[in-house]
Amino acid sequence: MSYQVDLTNCDREPIHIPGKIQSHGFLIAVNSKTYNISYVSENVDAFTGFTAINLLGKNITEFEQLLKISGDVASLQQLLNLAKATKTSDTINPLTIDVKGLGYNLIISHSLNDLVLEFESAESDLGYDIQKTIGRSVSEILSGKNLDTLLQNAALEIKKIINYDRVMIYKFNDDGHGEVIAEVKNDHLEPFLGLHYPASDIPKQARELYKINLTRIIADVNSESSAVVTFEEDAAPLDLTHSCLRAVSPIHIQYLKNMGVESSFSISLIAHGELWGLVACHNYSPRFIDYKARDASKLIGQILSSALEYRQDEEDNTKLLELTEAADTISGYLKKDPDFTYALIGNNVTLKDVTTATGVALIYNGEIDVVGQTPTKEQIAEIAEWLKTNMTDTVYSTHRFPTIFTAAQQYSDVAGGILACWLSKELGEMIIWFKPEQVTSIKWAGNPEKPVEETKDGLLQLSPRKSFESWTQIVKFTSEKWKNDEITAVLKVREDIIYAINRKANEIRILNERLQLAYDELDTFSYTISHDLRTPLSSIKNYSELLLSSNNSLDEPAKKMLDRIIKGTDKMHMLIKEILHYSRVGRADLEMSPINMGLLLREIKREVLSALKPGNIEFTIGETPSIIGDSVMITQVFTNLINNAVKYSSKSIPQKVAVHGEMQNNEVIYSVSDNGVGIDINYYNRVFELFKRMDNAMEFEGSGVGLAIVKRIVEKHNARIWFESKLGIGTVFYISFKTS
Template sequence: MDLHLTVQRSLAPEPGCSLEHAVMTSCDREPIHRPDAIQPYGLLLVVDSTSLKIIGGAGDIEGRLAPDWLGRPLADILKIPESRLHDEKRPSLSDLRVAGLKDETFSILRHAQGTHLLIELEPVEAHNLLTWDIFGEIDSTADRFERCPDTTSVCRQGAAIFRRLTGFDRVLVYRFMEDGTGRVVGESRNDAFPSLMNHHFPASDIPTQARALYLRNRIRVIPDITYEAAPIRPPEAGLAGLDLSDVQLRSVSPIHLQYMANMGTRASASVSLVVDGVLWGLIACHNATPRCLSEDIRAACRTLAGVMSRQLRNKEELVTYQERLRLRNAMEFVTSHFEVRHPIESNLRSFMGELQSLFPCNGFAVISDQTITGTGVLPDAENLHRLHDWLRLGTNGGIFVSTMLGKDYPPAAEWPERSAGLLAITLPFRTPTCLIWSRVEIIQTIEWAGNPHKDTTEGSDVLRPRASFRTWEQTIRGHSTRWTSEQKQAARRLRRVLIADYQTQQLRELNATLAATLEERESLLRQKDFLIREVNHRVQNSLQMVASFLKLQARSASNEETTTALTEAQHRIAAIGLVHRRLYRDEHFGIVDLGRYLEELMEELCSSLGGDWQEQLHLSLFPIMISADRAINIGLVLTELVINASKYAYDGKAGPLHVGLAQTSDRLVLTVSDQGECTPQLKGTGFGTRMMNAVVNSLSGTLTYTTLTPGLEAVMTLPLDSILPSEADASTEAALSQPPYPYP
């Protein structure tokens, strides 16, 4: 039902167009903002915005304003200064009054429309100017709205206030529903009209373009539906199709006039209720006899509608806030009491009652795999399992909401008495889990103001306005009560919280498993450490025993060559023993700082060769971490080179000795040089020479000699790849160098 502007599947008629022509087309395509005519109780002047001369108009301009109006300057006709028409600080002309030819006084409204100015002239009574009484009415009305507890009370109070203010026979507060239909939620009337309280109206009664105009023009008046439209003239002015969206006097479609006549309404007014920029509803005023609303009453209605709209928003926001607060508190209570040591599925089943109370429902269930735990009115287990499988296939972000489950999931049409509405949360756990809140069918009887189906002329497709508004009842089945937007948002929030709890629990279990694994590894490493240190202790004892035997044997040997060989053997054993001591004294098994090791080796070797060597020794050692077995080999080579320098360069006495260790690019260089006069045999075939060559070859290195003047320099070059720690050694070092993992 278009209470004041709507047409039923009609086309905006040309001036003089018949009803038969208008009813042939679709109402949602009717250009009702371009009727090319006005209601004749006022006048319309169309002015060129550049020259400010009148180029067209509508109504009895000659008889009520000026006989020779066409082509004249607007300022001359209205008898106002031309400067006022250009005054940007005061663009409105609503404060001005124009005297007519028949003792009439007109108010002025100005609208800019492209290259035109549209000037509305509407007759006013002198005593109808705004008074302090109206301001007082506005103030007291705002106070009454403020005291209303909810939107229902605001609508009922608003209907009574607007009827008292306008004097109309019936005032309805009409609200637009989510599906586009309308419902009367407030009413005040006398005996001239029947009651339409709680009656519904189809969405087609107020088409899209009519709703857009209700947003643009907040008040609309039709003083008498029996008027004869006044066309815009002259025809040669080319003003056909002029946009009259903002014009209060705009003519009404003949279909709508017939619609009002069928309702028994002679005059009407409508005031828009706009909440946050959206058309919330209408205040619809009906009168059985012609009735006009004066300018001051329209201004008061416009103001009161704004006050009422703000109160409607406040009441709805209060309800929304309270519902959100309740849902948040209830959700936090449930999730905060979950037992962290129990699986999330077990917690869900332990708090069935609390979860069910989150959203008003008739039944609640937790479904996972082959297990269903439910309470209240629900479908049987087999249907629940099938419903669960269907929900898991959905791509709705894990949330499914329906108030007509049989439409979305056809099998549910067989059991609406057990579930007609559903709110479901699917959880992507290791075992897929689903929470469902179910509502049973609510059988509703909706009262329509007449049959909502379109009336047609018998035997044709011509659509006409509904002729009857007698109560027409319709029974609605298969629907449940509506799930609110707050409930949907809370469901999404609950899903996020449950998934986060599940992930935290999984992480906690993973950390516990990792902690146990690391503890077991630490235990194994401690056992390994104990065994290695025990082996080292025994190796050290064995090496010391061998060294002692060699020392005793050297003392008892009568051959100098034998004594020398036994002494060299002691030095070699000492080099191996030093590596073992360095290796197992460090924190990282298997890895040795070569520079530090060689420094200690030289100190011990010089001590065994004689105290004078300490002053002659010069070290330049680069620190580098290498494998322990490689360090032993390098230590043996260095020991052999030093023994050779002592034996051949200085004939067993102390002399200057330089030992260097450096890294160049991808190679390690060990240098031993002396300043002795004697030069050893570079191509020796003794045990020491063969041993050095074997060790150097095993490391993929080279050993070269350079004769100095005086002295000899031995250079051993090794590729880093052959001596650096292996990946296994490095990983072991990294693991042992880290502190214990912090577990929650």
């Protein structure tokens, strides 16, 4: 036989319609239109001498006469008229009356189509008027300077007022489970302070009723409840939501018995409209305090609720102010600093300070920058990939990250919780804040997993714990929770960052428009150089050559002068050609493809050697791994470097030039070396500048443009170029190409 465990039977128990009341008072309900008695508790006989059956159907006036109700109040009918006119009867409750000579508190409440009248003894075992002590007690409670002191004072003063054996302040956590955060008790009792109680101990519907009924007394767990009867067999049970005498769930009664508690009293603590916690009072013998004492306790609870709401808001506002100030400071940095990344993480106040995180990672523009305690950049990249799939909203947060992303269990000491926000989902740009794991020992009041018992119909359901011996649970892979204030601050700083990104994007757009205009002007200038300058230069050269060849009467100085003119024009032609080439490299589109470097280098070697006079040159080509690039531009790079190597080593004996490539990690690195004149260390920072030539290179032909073109092409390929050189020994140029 298979069983289904019913873990929600407590949550589904209809505790607002138990069909019974506690036995320390009696109840009647009258139809709100006719005022005829529609429901009555069976124990009415013990208090009045009239059976429930004899009272059902009678009018309230007749009931009043039968019970000889008297007191300094209006008639019951008049009181019911007053109650009907209001949504709540708090303003008239309780009404002190005599029933057959005995003092009772009459409490009137609403129940769907009926008005409920509950009769409780006006006597209390406190022996004094609690309302007279409230002023002093409230003053003592509010003297606490912080929230913890406030709550401890409240527990102490409430114990003085109602004299229960144990008074606890019980706070609900986000997941519904509760914790005792303040306690005052009789000396012989074991402490409950710091113990946690599972959410199932106070089920959901009970918590909802605590928001409606701000006090709740269970006078004696061992007394038998009294049924509420009606003359209609198929009538719905009387709704006792607002009842003071409403019977207690059998599950809860057994729960209290298992704890050894014989009487309990609770006061609801409400903050921002939600049940924040309870003042839970236990007595280890039966106790009854009258309605006036409970009402005075409710007032203390309301004052305490307002105070803790104010104190909590005060503490939250202080923290929010700190976070907001950090966000405002970063916003100021973004407006002043053109370096976006530095503005966010390079100053005294950084993105980390926008939350209470211990570390933050900025993933922007293809880079990962971190501040504080964070996972490694490789681990952050893995987290970012996970977030790309799992982060559907602008902001994502969890205080249990390693239980969701199991790889994070390896570094939970820095990433027990994360808070992330998108900057650009399309580009995978985001910010991630980290909080460390806080391994916590939670002391439960007994094992929080209630024993499972089988019912008569074969269904397994939860039953009250029998043991409340402290049971410790170690909670791992969790961090301090992210507060709403932190998320608010993150959203603010994100808005400022997005604005700064958009502002920078607009600036780039304007710069691009200006750059396009400059390109257009450069094209015009290039045309002017190529057309308007080349034509007169060609004329000068042609006329000079004509004079030199046709006029035999020229003396030697004149011939030398014409020869210099011809060489000068050739040099100007070459410079114009190189300048045009340099200006067009930056704008040319790359046609990327695999390049057979062995074939390319052998072709360059053949062309270079064919232009030289036969001589003693050692030109070696080593390993030639393939690269990805624009074949035309890469040919220009190696042609230029090899020509330079051959040219500047031409006076060396023997002359040596070598080209070699090798794979290193994710790069292919090529070297072009020679044993030539070398480069003076004073010129190292000028090697790749336009028109810069070394002093020891002046005797070699050149324009000073070639290496500038090489550097521009290399950078366009997202590659790197550098060199090593010594005067009189030679030079080695290195180029590193990424493989992916």
